[in-house]
Amino acid sequence: MSGPTYALVVDGEQREVRGADQSASLSHVLRERLGVAAVKNGCDQGRCGSCAVLLDGLLVTSCTVLAADVEGSVVVTAAGLAPDGPGSVAQALVDAGAVQCGYCTPGMVVAIHDLLTRNPSPTDAQARLALSGNLCRCTGYGRILAAVRALAT
Amino acid sequence: MRATSLTEAVAALHERPGAVLLAGGTEVVPAGGADHLVSLRRVPGLRGVLSADGDEVVLGALTTYADLALGVGGVEVLTAMAPTVGSPASRNAGTLGGALGTGSGAGDAVTALLALDALVEVARRHGTVRVPVQAWLDRSGRLPGDVVRAVAVPRLPGHYLKAGERQAVFYATASVALVVDGARQQLRCALGSVADLPVRATVAEALPLRWRDGRPVATPQVCLAFGAAAAAGLAPAAGLRVTGAHRRHVVGVLAARALARAGA
Numbered sequence: 477m478s479g480p481t482y483a484l485v486v487d488g489e490q491r492e493v494r495g496a497d498q499s500a501s502l503s504h505v506l507r508e509r510l511g512v513a514a515v516k517n518g519c520d521q522g523r524c525g526s527c528a529v530l531l532d533g534l535l536v537t538s539c540t541v542l543a544a545d546v547e548g549s550v551v552v553t554a555a556g557l558a559p560d561g562p563g564s565v566a567q568a569l570v571d572a573g574a575v576q577c578g579y580c581t582p583g584m585v586v587a588i589h590d591l592l593t594r595n596p597s598p599t600d601a602q603a604r605l606a607l608s609g610n611l612c613r614c615t616g617y618g619r620i621l622a623a624v625r626a627l628a629t
Numbered sequence: 630m631r632a633t634s635l636t637e638a639v640a641a642l643h644e645r646p647g648a649v650l651l652a653g654g655t656e657v658v659p660a661g662g663a664d665h666l667v668s669l670r671r672v673p674g675l676r677g678v679l680s681a682d683g684d685e686v687v688l689g690a691l692t693t694y695a696d697l698a699l700g701v702g703g704v705e706v707l708t709a710m711a712p713t714v715g716s717p718a719s720r721n722a723g724t725l726g727g728a729l730g731t732g733s734g735a736g737d738a739v740t741a742l743l744a745l746d747a748l749v750e751v752a753r754r755h756g757t758v759r760v761p762v763q764a765w766l767d768r769s770g771r772l773p774g775d776v777v778r779a780v781a782v783p784r785l786p787g788h789y790l791k792a793g794e795r796q797a798v799f800y801a802t803a804s805v806a807l808v809v810d811g812a813r814q815q816l817r818c819a820l821g822s823v824a825d826l827p828v829r830a831t832v833a834e835a836l837p838l839r840w841r842d843g844r845p846v847a848t849p850q851v852c853l854a855f856g857a858a859a860a861a862g863l864a865p866a867a868g869l870r871v872t873g874a875h876r877r878h879v880v881g882v883l884a885a886r887a888l889a890r891a892g893a
Contacts, residue, residue, distance in 0.1 A: 499666070501658055521659045522719055523798050537718045540654045545631065545668045587717070608797030609716020 482547035486510060487556030493543065502546060503527040503538035506553065514555035514582045518611070525610035528583035529553050535590040537609070554582035557589050565589050565627065572623035576614035583610050588624055596629045631668045635675075635752045635776055641667045642774040643754065650776060652691060653722030655715070656731050669726070669776075678702050679779050686784050687750070690726025690777040694719070694738070706787030706806050710741040713791040716798050726777040732766050732826070735800045739766060740821035741789055742780060743829060744806035750779040766826050785810055788890050790883040791821070794870070802871050803879040805830075805859070807887040811843025818887070820880055823865040833858035833884060840893075847892020856885030 479498035484491050484505075491510050501520070506512040506529070515538055518526035522540035529538045530552040538551075558564045565585045575581050584607065591598055591606035598606065603624045604617075612620060630648075632638035642648050649663040652670070657663065669675065675689040677696060686702045696702075697711035698720060714737050715723060728738035729749060743766070748759040751771075757778055764770025787808040793799035804821035816838070818830040833855050839846040847855075860881035865873040 499661060499663070522655050523716075525716065525718065528718055534721045535718045536722050537655075537716075540658045540719070540722060542651060542654055542658050542666065542668070545651060545654070545666075545670055590717070605797075606717055609718045 479544050482544060484510075484543070484547070485550045486512060487514075487551070487553055496543060498544050500543050501539045502529070502531070502541040502543040502551070505543035506538060506551065512553055512555065514553040516579055516582055518579065523609075523611075524580075525583040525587060525607075526580055528586040528610065530586060530590065535587060552586070554585035557585055565592075565623075568623040568627045569620065572619045572626060574615055574619035574623045580610055580612040580614075584612070584620060588627070591624070592627060598624065598628060600625075630665065631671050633671050633673075635672060635778055638667050638669060638672065638776045639752050639754055639774060642776065646773065650726075650730060652724045652727045652730075653693065653719075655719050655723045656727060675726075675778065681784075684784050685781055687779050687781045688725060689779050690724060690729075692725050693721060694723045695721045697725075702782075702784075704745070704782050704784055704787070706741045706744060706785075706789050706808055707738075707782070709787070709789035710737050710791075710806065713737055713789065713801075713804075719798070725780055729762075729765060729777050729780070734825045734827055735822045736827065737789070737791060737801065737804060737821060740804055740819045740827040741787075741806040742782065743827045744787065744808045744817045744819035745782040745785070746817060748781040749777055750781060752776045752778045763829075783808075783810075786891070788887045790887050792879050792883060800868075802868070803865070803876045803883060805880065805883040805887045807884070807891055809844065809891050811840070814838075814840045814845075816845065816888075816891075818859060818884060820859065820863070820884075823863050823876060823880060828863075830859040830884065832861060842893055844893035845888065845891060847888045849889075852885040852888045852892070855888045856881040856883075859884035 481494045506515045516526035518524035522537040527538045559566045565588045648665040651666045651668040675691040679687040694711040697707045742762045747762040749765045760770040791801045791804040801822040806819040808817040860877045865876040
């Protein structure tokens with residue numbers, strides 16, 4: 477059932493969602509309706525973390541959020557998190573050799589950003605816990621954790 | 630439909646039989662299929678400690694696992710349970726009310742609430758009633774159109790042990806929630822992932838124990854006996870890669886360990 481138009485702020489930009497199904501998840505709306513490629517859909521169940529975004533500052537899996545329910549919210553994806561330059565989580569992952577297929581990477585960027593915002597000097601154990609909702613099938617996580625260590629203060 | 634009050638949410642459920650409540654969405658959104666959703670996201674005053682009167686804490690239905698993991702409410706078994714559920718992202722979204730709505734035998738929150746003998750505060754058209762969590766879970770105390778407002782729990786010491794195939798984002802192979810009522814010299818022990826609903830280990834709870842300074846005297850022999858009593862008589866269903874016998878074994882180990890941690 478097609479719903480009314482509503483707005484979301486996505487990566488700093490006001491975006492309008494028109495004619496989306498009322499039952500659509502935020503990940504579906506972001507990716508399929510708004511063309512935001514920095515949200516991947518690995519499981520659609522909230523278990524793999526590849527769709528992770530910050531929703532009004534809170535780390536969530538966008539596939540478990542009803543898009544129409546968060547009308548007006550501020551959504552930040554990996555694309556909105558300083559993708560280039562010093563201090564960039566994405567750059568640190570690239571530099572550490574932590575990107576193979578890249579499918580987990582956007583979700584990892586958001587989760588790592590969330591971790592370092594709350595805890596700028598995480599232990600390895602704390603980093604593992606923080607990333608426990610982000611699955612990577614390629615790297616074995618070693619390089620990803622190395623990237624976190626490189627970013628930690 | 631986005632409710633702005635509990636009254637609105639209750640009315641909406643009555644207007645549309647088959648409508649489903651939406652809180653954090655971790656169960657409802659992936660499942661899809663609901664014709665009509667009633668969102669509680671904008672209902673104020675349902676998150677965190679709603680009241681703390683003596684030894685009773687009332688936690689709002691929209692209290693998240695992340696809140697509980699931070700110690701909101703100060704109820705030990707809930708603080709111990711919360712970090713074992715899902716992932717950081719799902720803990721930001723999942724709620725106590727949602728856990729009660731799902732009411733799964735593998736549910737960590739409902740297992741802990743059962744050990745606490747929690748009272749579920751339910752909003753109905755004519756007012757709010759308190760339903761014992763057992764009656765809520767087995768549906769004997771639950772009516773169509775009910776909306777969970779909060780849970781009332783005792784602030785007692787407790788432990789939550791959960792074993793599974795992974796460290797995160799996993800359903801328990803088995804779990805044990807143990808609550809210690811030192812004043813009454815009683816243990817309350819609930820088991821998760823052993824049946825369609827969490828169960829109380831009543832035989833284990835009835836074991837005669839010595840107590841010292843409000844804690845059970847937990848010698849190794851007593852702990853083993855407690856574990857054996859908790860596991861006895863269980864016939865858990867097999868899972869994907871776990872036999873019922875293994876689940877029963879894990880219950881025995883976790884219950885013994887929980888008592889050891891609770892002990893004097």
